[in-house]
Amino acid sequence: MKLVIVDDYDALSRAGADWLIEAIQEQPEAAIVAATGNTPTGMYIELAQYRSRGLVDTSRLRVFQLDAYLGLPPDDHRALFSWTRRSFIEPLGIAEENVVRLAGDAPDPWEACRYYEATVHEVGGFDLSILGLGPNGHLGFNEPPSPPDASTRVVDLTPESIVSNGRYWGGEEQVPRQALTCGMDLLLKARRTLLLVSGTHKHQIVHRAVEGPQTPDVPASFLQSAINVTVLVDWAAWRGQ
Ligand code: PGA
Numbered sequence: 549m550k551l552v553i554v555d556d557y558d559a560l561s562r563a564g565a566d567w568l569i570e571a572i573q574e575q576p577e578a579a580i581v582a583a584t585g586n587t588p589t590g591m592y593i594e595l596a597q598y599r600s601r602g603l604v605d606t607s608r609l610r611v612f613q614l615d616a617y618l619g620l621p622p623d624d625h626r627a628l629f630s631w632t633r634r635s636f637i638e639p640l641g642i643a644e645e646n647v648v649r650l651a652g653d654a655p656d657p658w659e660a661c662r663y664y665e666a667t668v669h670e671v672g673g674f675d676l677s678i679l680g681l682g683p684n685g686h687l688g689f690n691e692p693p694s695p696p697d698a699s700t701r702v703v704d705l706t707p708e709s710i711v712s713n714g715r716y717w718g719g720e721e722q723v724p725r726q727a728l729t730c731g732m733d734l735l736l737k738a739r740r741t742l743l744l745v746s747g748t749h750k751h752q753i754v755h756r757a758v759e760g761p762q763t764p765d766v767p768a769s770f771l772q773s774a775i776n777v778t779v780l781v782d783w784a785a786w787r788g789q
Pocket of ligand 1: 584681686687
């Protein structure tokens with residue numbers, strides 16, 4: 549695990565975009581799982597600006613949705629797929645046929661999880677994984693406790709995630725109580741991972757994730773044993789002030 553500490557959120561977004569551009573230039577057709585959330589937003593904007601200046605071709609990436617609320621159609625404004633579409637797929641010029649959705653609105657969500665897993669296996673696993681860190685140590689919606697072999701599945705959200713996600717949608721009551729998440733097993737096998745962490749509120753959890761014991765109670769701690777992981781943290785998160 550490589551730890552990189554940067555000054556602030558802007559620096560994190562720029563460093564993240566540089567990391568991604570290098571990875572995409574090496575492998576323009578990479579299979580990438582891309583997180584939503586506030587943390588990667590600035591990095592995606594940077595990346596889109598590089599693309600619009602013709603400095604990187606992102607259009608051939610194959611994009612996999614990381615997580616989805618259960619029961620929301622993809623065009624619901626809260627659906628994480630519509631967030632991925634707004635922040636990543638459209639600004640980066642990625643064709644719909646190169647996007648794999650985790651279908652939270654499927655009649656049989658468990659079947660949707662199996663279909664997603666089969667599709668990831670078909671492409672040979674993730675080349676790139678872009679992750680944020682939940683306030684409870686989750687990756688995607690792999691809520692604690694999640695062991696390293698946890699599969700893609702339907703989960704109950706923890707109260708901490710419901711509060712945290714309430715920031716996006718104007719209150720906790722707007723947040724569905726269940727979700728589908730790409731499993732730990734797939735995420736931990738990604739060939740390259742970038743974990744982004746920003747803000748004082750992530751101080752304790754980032755130290756537990758990076759330095760603490762590897763435990764299902766902090767799912768992100770299992771990244772310590774994964775290959776090619778870069779953790780990009782700003783000083784606010786690292787110092788807690
Ligand atoms: P955030 O979310 O980037 O909005 O802090 C991270 C997460 O909950 O995984």
